[in-house]
Structures are given as structure tokens and as C-alpha cells.
Amino acid sequence: MENLTSQKITEDLLPQEFGKQGKIWVAFLLVLCAIGAYAYYRQLSEGLVVTSMRDYASWGIYISNFVFFVAISLVGSLITAVLRLTNVHWSTPLTRIAEIIAVSAITFASLIIIVDMGRPERFYNLFLHGRLQSPIIWDVIVITTYFFISILLLYFPLLPDFQILLRFKEKTGKSLNKLYSFLGSFWKNTPAQIKISDKAINILSITIIPVAFSIHTVTSWLFATTYRPGWDSTNFGAYFISGAFLVGAGGVIVAMYIFRTHYKLEKYITNEHFDKMGKILVLLALLYLYFNVNEFLVPAFKMKKSEEEHLVGLFTGEFAPVFWFAITTAMIIPILILLFKKGRKPLPAFIAGILVVVGSWFKRYLIVTPTLLHPFLPMHDVPQNYMHYFPSWEEWAIAIGSLAGALLVITFFARIFPIIPIHETIIENEQHEKA
Amino acid sequence: MNNMKKHNQLYILIALLSCLSFNARAQATKNDLVLNLSYYNNNNQSQYVMVHAKSKIDGKFQQIPGIDVRFYITSDSSSANLLGKAITNEKGEAFVLIPPSAKDEWNKSANQSFIAVAQASKLYDETKTNVDIVKAKLQIDTSADKVITAKLLALNDTVWLPVTGVDVKVAVKRLDGNLNVNETETYTTDSTGTVTAEYKRDSLPGDAKGILTLIATIEDNDVYGNLTVEKAVPWGATFQNTSVFDKRTLFARRGHSPIWLELMAYSIILAVWLVIFYLIMQFIKIKKLGRLAD
Numbered sequence: 001m002e003n004l005t006s007q008k009i010t011e012d013l014l015p016q017e018f019g020k021q022g023k024i025w026v027a028f029l030l031v032l033c034a035i036g037a038y039a040y041y042r043q044l045s046e047g048l049v050v051t052s053m054r055d056y057a058s059w060g061i062y063i064s065n066f067v068f069f070v071a072i073s074l075v076g077s078l079i080t081a082v083l084r085l086t087n088v089h090w091s092t093p094l095t096r097i098a099e100i101i102a103v104s105a106i107t108f109a110s111l112i113i114i115v116d117m118g119r120p121e122r123f124y125n126l127f128l129h130g131r132l133q134s135p136i137i138w139d140v141i142v143i144t145t146y147f148f149i150s151i152l153l154l155y156f157p158l159l160p161d162f163q164i165l166l167r168f169k170e171k172t173g174k175s176l177n178k179l180y181s182f183l184g185s186f187w188k189n190t191p192a193q194i195k196i197s198d199k200a201i202n203i204l205s206i207t208i209i210p211v212a213f214s215i216h217t218v219t220s221w222l223f224a225t226t227y228r229p230g231w232d233s234t235n236f237g238a239y240f241i242s243g244a245f246l247v248g249a250g251g252v253i254v255a256m257y258i259f260r261t262h263y264k265l266e267k268y269i270t271n272e273h274f275d276k277m278g279k280i281l282v283l284l285a286l287l288y289l290y291f292n293v294n295e296f297l298v299p300a301f302k303m304k305k306s307e308e309e310h311l312v313g314l315f316t317g318e319f320a321p322v323f324w325f326a327i328t329t330a331m332i333i334p335i336l337i338l339l340f341k342k343g344r345k346p347l348p349a350f351i352a353g354i355l356v357v358v359g360s361w362f363k364r365y366l367i368v369t370p371t372l373l374h375p376f377l378p379m380h381d382v383p384q385n386y387m388h389y390f391p392s393w394e395e396w397a398i399a400i401g402s403l404a405g406a407l408l409v410i411t412f413f414a415r416i417f418p419i420i421p422i423h424e425t426i427i428e429n430e431q432h433e434k435a
Numbered sequence: 436m437n438n439m440k441k442h443n444q445l446y447i448l449i450a451l452l453s454c455l456s457f458n459a460r461a462q463a464t465k466n467d468l469v470l471n472l473s474y475y476n477n478n479n480q481s482q483y484v485m486v487h488a489k490s491k492i493d494g495k496f497q498q499i500p501g502i503d504v505r506f507y508i509t510s511d512s513s514s515a516n517l518l519g520k521a522i523t524n525e526k527g528e529a530f531v532l533i534p535p536s537a538k539d540e541w542n543k544s545a546n547q548s549f550i551a552v553a554q555a556s557k558l559y560d561e562t563k564t565n566v567d568i569v570k571a572k573l574q575i576d577t578s579a580d581k582v583i584t585a586k587l588l589a590l591n592d593t594v595w596l597p598v599t600g601v602d603v604k605v606a607v608k609r610l611d612g613n614l615n616v617n618e619t620e621t622y623t624t625d626s627t628g629t630v631t632a633e634y635k636r637d638s639l640p641g642d643a644k645g646i647l648t649l650i651a652t653i654e655d656n657d658v659y660g661n662l663t664v665e666k667a668v669p670w671g672a673t674f675q676n677t678s679v680f681d682k683r684t685l686f687a688r689r690g691h692s693p694i695w696l697e698l699m700a701y702s703i704i705l706a707v708w709l710v711i712f713y714l715i716m717q718f719i720k721i722k723k724l725g726r727l728a729d
Contacts, residue, residue, distance in 0.1 A: 130689065131688070131689045132696060133685045133686070133693075133696065145704075145707055152711070152714055152718075156714075156718075159721070185725075186722045186726060187721070187725055188724070188725050188728040190728050193724050196724075197721060200717045203710060204714065207707065207710050211707060
């Protein structure tokens with residue numbers, strides 16, 4: 001980062017009002033959310049029959065979407081916690097991006113699981129009558145915990161920025177000023193406050209890593225504790241976590257590019273950031289590819305009768321186009337792009353990030369649904385449409401609406417709060433100048 | 436006009452000929468039905484005759500369900516000798532128990548004939564089959580040293596005489612079939628009509644009292660048919676059903692999870708949430724420090 005004055009940094013990083021593009025973007029997301037809300041209204045009034053889920057494929061794109069949201073939320077622990085604890089300072093401008101992705105994703109993971117319920121008004125029973133033996137209860141507990149830790153990890157580093165934001169009342173506006181005052185007027189930047197805050201952030205960074213690992217391991221156990229072809233694997237926890245870090249890192253690269261170009265943050269999110277994140281993404285893609293080889297090659301080598309239909313369905317059958325699309329876009333092409341220095345420039349890295357995110361979404365679908373369509377006992381005496389699954393328009397609308405909702409949370413967060421930590425950037429700039 | 440009438444007559448003729456030829460073809464395609472009739476005497480108590488119907492379809496023998504079969508005692512298929520009627524099931528099998536009303540006919544001789552007649556249907560012609568048997572009974576006994584003896588006796592006029600040279604299986608009844616009492620599959624009756632088998636399945640679980648059911652069988656014998664006899668013996672290991680109902684298991688109801696799981700789960704939850712509460716306290720502390728600085 002070039003030498004900048006504190007004044008310049010603050011002016012650059014203050015939240016900005018939506019321009020024309022921003023307004024169109026928000027309107028577009030709101031329309032998608034409204035369509036999703038209408039589809040959910042139809043599902044509530046008509047019942048789950050409006051979906052394509054039937055006796056066999058009882059988990060469809062809602063649960064795929066849930067797994068995707070949980071996966072992408074792990075990025076908060078990767079960028080904020082792992083890199084902070086290993087004293088990696090270049091990641092400072094990316095921490096808040098990663099944390100808001102984590103918070104919005106984990107919020108919508110919770111919501112989409114309620115959407116999948118036939119009687120959502122009975123959701124509270126999970127808390128009142130939940131069985132500790134059930135991995136679903138473990139997931140409910142760990143998601144709630146992760147949500148609170150992520151909120152705290154987002155909030156604590158914001159405290160010094162509130163003090164700065166309150167100084168720019170005329171720029172930020174009256175209503176936002178009230179919000180900043182409510183959230184952080186008590187921050188006076190005293191040494192005692194800084195000490196407590198730093199300690200709290202360090203404790204959070206340590207705590208969030210095992211909780212993040214738990215959240216996705218437990219999500220993988222929702223499947224792996226069930227004896228079914230494709231899910232009966234001891235590899236699942238590590239396989240899910242490596243995939244989660246990959247999609248999370250991909251999501252951060254996409255967000256970095258969009259915030260950099262839209263808010264003109266080239267001085268703060270530099271080419272070097274893309275280069276380093278690109279390298280991390282290659283490492284994670286290779287790691288995930290390794291787990292995929294383990295997950296599919298070993299069962300395919302044995303080709304047990306009960307697994308054969310499922311594996312052949314993925315490799316050459318009904319699900320082959322989606323399977324190979326997911327493997328190619330989520331891993332192979334991003335690796336090929338990002339292995340080269342030119343590929344780690346902002347635009348190619350952004351394209352690789354988008355491929356990772358899109359491919360990973362389809363990968364989650366492949367983890368959830370094909371297994372359900374290949375039960376141990378053959379399907380017979382059921383209508384033809386029970387044997388296949390293709391989401392209804394309501395399912396697509398709700399799933400896309402939830403993705404739009406998560407993006408809307410990130411968009412509004414960036415409108416209200418500095419998407420790059422102002423105080424930390426100033427401090428690091430001063431340290432850089434001194435050095 | 437005349438031409439039209441001629442045409443109409445021609446069409447009617449063609450239609451009639453088509454119907455006749457179709458009917459003839461339908462009759463010509465009737466398959467041969469094969470019936471096998473067998474006699475069963477289970478434990479010297481229930482006696483029945485069973486027919487097995489099959490036919491060659493697409494070059495393979497297949498079981499034929501839905502065949503209406505009538506069973507007769509003696510070689511005369513008159514209605515007075517009718518034992519009963521039955522329809523073959525999906526395995527092509529149908530059977531009737533020999534009713535008490537057939538007692539007089541049964542007692543006439545030491546030998547007995549049975550007839551099964553499959554009624555004519557659209558697919559099969561009437562088919563008949565018969566079986567002749569010599570009345571016999573199988574007896575089973577055991578000794579204290581776990582030796583099983585089975586004895587075959589056949590009726591000769593009015594006297595039961597031992598039968599030599601008949602294959603007998605000696606086994607233990609299990610859920611999915613009979614298990615031989617040792618490595619020998621079958622025994623052949625000696626001059627006293629007896630076979631002797633040593634019981635060598637000591638570890639076999641029985642019921643709650645360790646009771647096992649021994650069974651001696653003669654299968655598909657051309658002269659005597661199918662005979663079985665059973666005896667309950669306390670030679671099995673006692674099976675104690677330990678119910679886990681309402682115990683602390685992974686599959687129990689809410690609040691009955693295993694202690695180790697509760698300890699692990701609650702300690703992890705407690706540890707993490709204590710950290711969260713500690714951090715909330717730190718936040719409150721920061722807030723207080725801010726007020727003090729004012």
C-alpha cells in the first residue's frame with residue numbers, strides 16, 4: 001500500500017451512498033427476494049407439494065443451498081482468524097468482507113432450513129423437544145453458536161471505526177449517525193479499551209476456528225451418520241471443510257473485485273491481494289480435489305453393488321453433466337487459471353472466483369440429492385416422478401431469493417459500515433511509514 | 436347400388452373370416468400345463484396334498500398362478516371323492532388338507548391314490564395328474580447323551596412294519612430353514628427302520644428356556660411322499676432378551692441419551708458459551724470505560 005494520510009484513508013473508506021448502479025443492483029436483488037417470498041407464500045399455503053420433493057428425494061435444493069451457505073460462512077474463520085493468528089497483515093482489508101459474508105451466509109443457512117420444513121411454525125419444538133443424540137440438534141446448536149461468535153467478531157473490530165464515523169456526521173447522514181452513536185459512541189480509544197478489545201478479538205479468533213470446523217463437520221455428519229451410498233464415508237468431515245474453505249475463499253475474491261471496482265479501492269485492495277488470495281485458492285482447490293479423488297476413486301475401485309448405481313449415475317449417468325461441470329468449474333479451471341501469475345490479476349482471479357462459487361453450489365446439490373434417488377431397496381410401485389428430481393419454480397425462486405437475500409445483507413452492510421477497517425488501515429499505514 | 440351391396444357383403448365375409456381365424460389362432464396357442472402332485476404328512480398330525488403348476492413360457496418353465504385345481508382321494512375323480520378346490524398362488528402352488536370326511540376312504544387300504552385336476556381355462560386345457568403312496572409314519576426319540584433316533588414305519592395291511600433303505604434328514608428347526616444336527620446331510624434307515632444321529636450343535640441358541648425343535652424329514656419319496664416329525668429338546672443355549680427400551684442409548688427418546696454423549700456435548704457447549712459470555716462481559720466493561728472517559 002502506498003503512503004497515505006489518515007485523512008485520505010478515512011475519506012476513501014467511509015461508507016458511500018448508492019449510485020445509479022448500486023440502486024439498480026439493490027432493486028434487482030429486492031425483486032428476486034420478492035419473487036422468492038411469493039413462492040414461499042405459495043409453499044406455506046399449498047404445502048410442500050408445490051416442490052418437486054417426494055418420498056425419495058426428500059432433500060432437494062433447499063438443503064443443497066443450506067450446505068452451500070454453511071460452507072461459504074467458514075471463510076470468516078479462514079481470513080479473520082487463521083490469518084490473524086498467524087500474523088499475516090496483508091489480509092487486514094479483507095477481514096470485514098470475510099466476516100460479513102460469514103454472518104449473512106450463516107443467517108440464511110438458518111432461514112433456508114426453516115423453509116425446508118413442512119410446518120415451520122413448529123420449529124421451536126427443535127429447541128423444546130430436541131434429542132441430543134440427533135446430529136440435527138448438534139447442527140442447530142453449533143450454527144447458533146457460530147452465528148453469535150461471527151457477530152462478535154464483526155462487531156469488536158468495528159468499535160474503533162464508529163468513533164471515526166461519528167466525526168463525519170455531515171458525510172454519513174443523520175440517521176446513520178444515530179445508529180453509529182447507539183452502536184459505538186462509548187468507544188473513546190483509551191488504552192484500557194484497546195487492550196480489552198484486542199484481547200477479545202484474539203479470544204474470538206481462537207474460539208471461532210474449532211467452532212467453524214464443528215459447524216461444517218456436524219453438517220457433514222447429517223449425511224455421514226446415515227448408512228446410504230454416497231454418504232457412508234469417514235472422509236466426509238474433512239471433505240466438507242476443505243470444500244467450505246475453497247468456496248469461502250472464492251466468494252471473498254469475487255467480493256474483493258466488486259468492492260474494489262465499485263468503490264474505487266485499488267489502493268487498499270491491491271493486485272498483491274489478488275495474487276495472494278489466488279495462491280490460497282489454488283492450494284484449497286488442490287486440497288479439495290484430493291479429497292474428491294479419495295471420496296470417489298476408492299468406492300469406484302471397489303464398486304460395491306449397493307454403491308454402483310449411485311457412482312455410475314454420477315460418472316456417466318443421469319447426473320454426469322452436473323458432476324463433471326461441478327468438478328471442472330469448481331476445481332480444474334480455477335487451478336489452471338490461478339497457477340499462473342497472470343491468472344492471479346484481479347479480473348482473471350475474479351472469473352476464477354465466480355467459477356468456484358457456481359461450481360461449488362452444484363457440488364452441494366450432487367452431495368445431497370443423487371444419494372436419495374439411489375436407495376438400497378429398489379424403488380417400485382411409485383409414480384414415475386418420484387424416481388427423478390428437478391426443482392419446481394417455487395424451489396428455484398426461494399433458493400435464488402435466499403441467495404439474493406444474502407447478497408442484500410452484504411450490500412446494505414457495505415452501505416452503512418466501512419467495508420475495509422478504517423482504524424486498522426490507518427494504524428498499519430503508520431507502522432508501514434515508520435518502518 | 437348393386438356394387439355397394441356386393442362390397443358390403445364382401446366386407447362382412449372378410450370380418451367373419453378374420454374373427455374365425457383369430458379364434459383358431461387363440462386356441463392353437465394354448466400352452467401345456469405341467470402338474471406335480473405330492474403328499475405331505477407333518478408330525479403325524481396334519482396331512483395334505485399339494486399341487487405345483489408350471490408351464491413353458493418363452494423357452495423357460497415358469498410357475499403358473501391362478502389355476503383352479505380340484506383334488507380327489509382315490510383314482511376316481513367323481514364328486515363323492517372330492518377333497519377340495521384350490522387356486523394356485525404366485526409360486527404355482529395349491530393345496531388342500533385331507534378332511535375328516537375322507538376318513539372312510541382313507542381307512543380302506545394301506546395304499547392311497549390322489550388325483551389333482553386343473554380346470555380348463557383360456558390359456559390351458561384340462562390337465563390331470565395323480566400320486567400313489569404307501570401310508571407311513573416317522574417317529575423321533577432322543578437319549579440323554581444327545582443322540583437322536585428316527586424310525587420309519589409303513590402300514591402293511593393292518594400292521595406297522597419298519598422300512599429299510601429310505602433317506603432321512605435329521606436337523607434343528609431355525610428361522611430360515613433346517614440346520615443339520617452335525618456334518619452328515621442324510622441318513623439311511625437300517626433293517627429296524629431306524630437312523631441314529633449325534634447332536635453336535637452345542638452353542639446353538641434356543642428360546643428363553645433353551646428349547647430347540649428337532650425335526651426328522653423324508654422328502655419327495657416315491658413310495659411314502661413327504662414325512663416330517665418334530666420333538667422339542669432343552670439342548671439350546673438360553674436366550675436372554677435384554678431389552679434396551681427406555682435405557683440410555685443413541686436411539687432412545689429425548690433425555691435418555693448416553694451419559695458419555697451428554698458429558699461431551701454439554702461440556703463443549705458450556706466451554707464455548709462461557710467464552711461468549713466472557714466476551715459479552717468484556718464488551719460491557721469497554722462500555723463502562725467509555726462512560727468513565729466522558
